[in-house]
Amino acid sequence: SQQGEEDPQALSIQEGENATMNCSYKTSINNLQWYRQNSGRGLVHLILIRSNEREKHSGRLRVTLDTSKKSSSLLITASRAADTASYFCAGHTNAGKSTFGDGTTLTVKP
Amino acid sequence: DTEVTQTPKHLVMGMTNKKSLKCEQHMGHRAMYWYKQKAKKPPELMFVYSYEKLSINESVPSRFSPECPNSSLLNLHLHALQPEDSALYLCASSLGPFDSYGYTFGSGTRLTVV
Numbered sequence: 738s739q740q741g742e743e744d745p746q747a748l749s750i751q752e753g754e755n756a757t758m759n760c761s762y763k764t765s766i767n768n769l770q771w772y773r774q775n776s777g778r779g780l781v782h783l784i785l786i787r788s789n790e791r792e793k794h795s796g797r798l799r800v801t802l803d804t805s806k807k808s809s810s811l812l813i814t815a816s817r818a819a820d821t822a823s824y825f826c827a828g829h830t831n832a833g834k835s836t837f838g839d840g841t842t843l844t845v846k847p
Numbered sequence: 848d849t850e851v852t853q854t855p856k857h858l859v860m861g862m863t864n865k866k867s868l869k870c871e872q873h874m875g876h877r878a879m880y881w882y883k884q885k886a887k888k889p890p891e892l893m894f895v896y897s898y899e900k901l902s903i904n905e906s907v908p909s910r911f912s913p914e915c916p917n918s919s920l921l922n923l924h925l926h927a928l929q930p931e932d933s934a935l936y937l938c939a940s941s942l943g944p945f946d947s948y949g950y951t952f953g954s955g956t957r958l959t960v961v
Contacts, residue, residue: 782949833944837889
């Protein structure tokens with residue numbers, strides 16, 4: 738079973754708007770990571786939040802983590818057409834592996 | 848060097864063929880991973896190597912055989928694959944298996960089994 742489930746599955750917005758994606762996970766994690774994937778190629782690591790952190794920022798990205806609800810959200814502000822991609826969360830466990838959620842496909846229209 | 852390099856980028860093989868996928872990194876990372884990704888699905892973990900030793904095998908069929916010859920190289924040997932094994936195979940590395948810095952992924956090998 739997948740560690741993370743993400744919603745929405747697909748999101749379409751206009752350039753300049755904000756995009757919010759949510760992720761829920763089932764087991765305890767050491768950290769939660771967000772990745773971007775363009776056109777079925779390799780994944781690019783965006784941001785990592787540790788289990789003892791609640792919020793983290795990196796440029797236009799803001800990620801939150803609620804360990805009591807086993808959920809995380811990724812906010813992309815002032816979106817650009819180049820942000821069009823699939824976004825995955827991945828929970829990293831004590832077993833030393835990361836398991837990926839189902840992903841959100843983001844389309845940013847110019 | 849901050850990259851994970853995978854070769855080949857594309858591979859078409861018959862069900863009786865033997866082929867290998869190669870992954871290389873020179874970042875000094877001591878954990879390396881193989882993931883399999885089907886279209887419109889998330890990556891699924893196959894194997895984890897930690898300090899050149901196989902630490903996790905996610906019940907992968909024996910027609911997939913991983914190998915870690917040294918700390919920079921990771922291979923995936925393929926034999927007698929089935930058409931349903933067609934997928935994007937991704938290699939990743941991290942500083943260690945339990946570190947909190949995230950994974951660096953390669954661009955993947957697009958495998959088609961005919």
